[in-house]
Amino acid sequence: MPVTFTFGEMLSARSVIGTTLAELGKTHDNLWVLTPDIGATLVEFQETFPERFIDVGLAEQVCVGIAAGLAYDGNIPVVSGMLPFLSMRALEQIRTDVCYPNLPVKIIGTHGGLVGNGGSTHYAVEDLALMCALTNMTVTSIGDPAMVGEILRQSMTLPGPIYIRLAVGKKDKVLYAEGEHDVRIGKGIIARDGTDATIFTHGTTVAQALQAAEDLAADGRSVRVVDMFTLKPIDEALIAQCADETGGRFVVLEDHLAYGGLATRIADVVADRGIRLNAFERLGIPQVYAGFGDDEELRDKHGYGLAATVAATRRVIAHPSWPSSH
Amino acid sequence: MGTDMDNAMLAELGRQLRVDAVRAADSAGSGHPTSSMSAADLMAVLITRHLRYDFTRPDDPRGDHLIFSKGHASPLLYAIYKAVGAIDDDELLGFRGDGSRLEGHPTPRLPWVDVATGSLGQGLPIGAGVATAGRRFDRLPYHVWVLCGDGELAEGSMWEAFEYAGHERLGNLTAIVDVNRLGQRGPTRHGWNLGAYARRIAAFGWDVVEIDGHDMASLVKAIDDLPAPDSDRPTVVICETVKGKGVDFMERNLAWHAGSLGAEDLKRALAALEASRQKETV
Numbered sequence: 164m165p166v167t168f169t170f171g172e173m174l175s176a177r178s179v180i181g182t183t184l185a186e187l188g189k190t191h192d193n194l195w196v197l198t199p200d201i202g203a204t205l206v207e208f209q210e211t212f213p214e215r216f217i218d219v220g221l222a223e224q225v226c227v228g229i230a231a232g233l234a235y236d237g238n239i240p241v242v243s244g245m246l247p248f249l250s251m252r253a254l255e256q257i258r259t260d261v262c263y264p265n266l267p268v269k270i271i272g273t274h275g276g277l278v279g280n281g282g283s284t285h286y287a288v289e290d291l292a293l294m295c296a297l298t299n300m301t302v303t304s305i306g307d308p309a310m311v312g313e314i315l316r317q318s319m320t321l322p323g324p325i326y327i328r329l330a331v332g333k334k335d336k337v338l339y340a341e342g343e344h345d346v347r348i349g350k351g352i353i354a355r356d357g358t359d360a361t362i363f364t365h366g367t368t369v370a371q372a373l374q375a376a377e378d379l380a381a382d383g384r385s386v387r388v389v390d391m392f393t394l395k396p397i398d399e400a401l402i403a404q405c406a407d408e409t410g411g412r413f414v415v416l417e418d419h420l421a422y423g424g425l426a427t428r429i430a431d432v433v434a435d436r437g438i439r440l441n442a443f444e445r446l447g448i449p450q451v452y453a454g455f456g457d458d459e460e461l462r463d464k465h466g467y468g469l470a471a472t473v474a475a476t477r478r479v480i481a482h483p484s485w486p487s488s489h
Numbered sequence: 490m491g492t493d494m495d496n497a498m499l500a501e502l503g504r505q506l507r508v509d510a511v512r513a514a515d516s517a518g519s520g521h522p523t524s525s526m527s528a529a530d531l532m533a534v535l536i537t538r539h540l541r542y543d544f545t546r547p548d549d550p551r552g553d554h555l556i557f558s559k560g561h562a563s564p565l566l567y568a569i570y571k572a573v574g575a576i577d578d579d580e581l582l583g584f585r586g587d588g589s590r591l592e593g594h595p596t597p598r599l600p601w602v603d604v605a606t607g608s609l610g611q612g613l614p615i616g617a618g619v620a621t622a623g624r625r626f627d628r629l630p631y632h633v634w635v636l637c638g639d640g641e642l643a644e645g646s647m648w649e650a651f652e653y654a655g656h657e658r659l660g661n662l663t664a665i666v667d668v669n670r671l672g673q674r675g676p677t678r679h680g681w682n683l684g685a686y687a688r689r690i691a692a693f694g695w696d697v698v699e700i701d702g703h704d705m706a707s708l709v710k711a712i713d714d715l716p717a718p719d720s721d722r723p724t725v726v727i728c729e730t731v732k733g734k735g736v737d738f739m740e741r742n743l744a745w746h747a748g749s750l751g752a753e754d755l756k757r758a759l760a761a762l763e764a765s766r767q768k769e770t771v
Contacts, residue, residue: 195626214625219653222652222653224610224614224646225614225646225649225650225653228614228617228618229621229653232614232615232620232622233618233621235603236619236622236623236626236627237622255608256646259607259608259611260604260605260611260615263596263597263604263605264596264597264605266604
C-alpha cells in the first residue's frame with residue numbers, strides 16, 4: 164500500500180523504503196533486496212517477491228559479495244542494513260567487489276550520525292568520508308523521509324553504485340511539500356532562501372538548519388539553507404552560486420565527523436575553484452567516541468546543536484569582509 | 490572416467506599451463522608463479538572436461554562462471570586464456586606490463602572475468618551471488634566454479650559464504666580448494682590435513698571430496714562424479730597440491746611465492762618441466 168503523507172507530518176523513512184521497494188519490485192523484475200538481518204519494513208517486499216529477497220543473517224561481508232555476484236549477472240541488488248556495520252565491516256567488499264567493477268548495487272541504511280541512542284558502536288560517523296573516497300560511488304544523505312522513495316526510484320537508472328544514508332528513520336518531519344523542489348541526485352536543494360549566509364547541511368540536521376534560519380529571521384537575518392543531500396558528485400555550481408549570493412559566508416552543519424564529510428567536500432570545491440569566501444565555519448562531530456544520549460542532547464553536547472548553529476551563523480554574518488579588490 | 494591416454498593429455502596440458510604461468514611471471518619480473526603451478530592440473534581437468542564456456546561469447550548467459558578467488562594465481566588464469574586461444578603468446582608475456590589488460594590480479598577489464606579478485610576471501614561470496622542468480626532468477630543451468638586457496642580459508646568471509654551456500658542449497662556452485670599448504674610466510678594452520686577442511690565445510694552442508702590434486706585420474710573422477718547442477722548441495726573439491734609443482738627448486742619453496750625469475754632460473758624451470766614430461770612419456 165502506498166505511503167501517503169503531508170508536509171509537516173512525521174513519517175517513517177523506513178516504511179517509505181519498504182513500500183518503495185515493494186513498488187519497484189513490480190516494475191523491475193531484476194530488483195533484489197538483501198539484508199544482514201535488519202529491517203522489519205522489508206517484509207512487504209519479502210512476501211511479494213520471496214525469490215528475490217535474501218536475508219543472509221548477520222554477515223555483512225558475504226551480503227555485499229552476493230550482491231556483487233547478482234549485479235554481475237544483470238540484477239539490481241539493494242542492500243539494506245545498519246550503516247555503521249555495512250560501511251565498515253563490508254568496506255572492502257563495497258570498494259573492491261562493487262565499486263571497482265562499477266556495479267549497480269544500492270546500499271541503503273540507517274544510523275548515520277549520533278542517532279538512535281546506541282552508543283559509539285552503533286553510530287555511523289565516518290561513513291561519508293569512507294564512501295566519498297570510493298571511485299564510482301554516488302553518496303547521498305537524506306533528511307526528508309518522503310524523499311527517500313524518490314531517491315530510490317532515481318537510483319534504479321544509475322549505472323553504478325549508490326550509498327543512501329538515513330538517520331534512525333523511524334519518525335522524521337516531512338520537510339518539503341510534494342513537488343516543492345526538483346529533487347535530483349547530484350543537485351542541492353535550496354530549502355530556504357536567504358542572502359546573508361548559507362547553511363549547507365544534509366540528512367537529519369536539515370530540520371535543525373531550517374529552525375536556526377527561522378530563529379535568525381526573528382532578528383532580521385536572512386539565511387539560506389541548502390540541503391546538499393548528494394555529497395558525491397557534489398553540486399559545485401550551487402556552492403559557487405551561494406558564495407556569490409550570500410556574501411561568501413558559509414556554515415556547514417552535519418551529523419558526521421566535522422572533518423571528512425560535507426564540510427570537507429565543500430572546502431575542497433572552494434579551494435579547487437578559487438571561490439572567495441569571507442567566513443567559513445564547520446559544525447559536526449569532533450574527534451570523540453560519543454556515548455549514549457538522545458539525538459538533540461548529543462548534538463548540543465558536542466557543539467553542533469541548534470544553539471551552536473545559530474551562534475555560528477551569527478559569527479559568519481558578523482565576520483568582516485575581505486577588502487574588495489579596487 | 491577418462492582413459493590413460495586422456496589422462497596423459499591432461500597432464501600435458503597441466504604442464505603447458507605451468508610453463509606459460511612461469512614464462513608470464515618471468516616476463517613481468519613479478520607475480521605468483523608457484524601458486525599458479527599448484528592449481529594447474531586442477532584447471533587442466535576443469536577447462537577440458539567440465540567448463541561449459543565459449544570464450545568467443547563471454548556474454549552468453551548460459552555459460553559457466555570460473556572465478557579465481559585466489560586471484561594472485563592470475564598467471565595460471567592467463568595461461569588458460571592462451572591455451573583456449575582467447576589471447577596470444579605476445580599478450581601473455583605482456584603480463585603486468587604498462588597498458589596490458591593482464592593485470593597482476595584479474596579484473597573485469599577482461600571480458601572473461603566477472604568481478605575483480607585478488608583481495609583474498611572475496612571470490613567465494615561473489616560466486617555464491619552468481620549461483621543464486623542462476624538458481625533463483627535466470628533459471629539457467631550454468632555452473633559456478635570457484636578456485637580457492639587454502640590460505641584464504643582463514644578469512645571469515647569465506648565461511649560466511651560456505652554457510653550461506655549450504656543453507657541456500659546452491660548445488661550449482663563448486664569450490665575447488667588448492668591446498669598447497671604454504672602461505673606467504675609459512676605453512677598454513679592445517680597444512681595438508683585435508684580432513685580438517687573437509688569436516689568443517691561438510692558441517693556447513695556441503696558435499697566434500699578429498700583428492701590428490703596432481704593425480705589426473707582421481708581429478709577426472711572427482712569432477713565427473715559431481716552432482717548435476719540442479720542438485721541441492723554445493724560441493725567442495727579439496728585438493729592436496731604442491732606449491733611450485735613440477736620444478737624441483739621451486740617446489741615447497743616460500744622464496745618463490747612472489748618471486749621474480751632471472752633468465753637462468755627460467756631456463757632451469759622450463760628444463761625441469763620438460764624433464765618431467767620425458768619421464769612420464771618413457
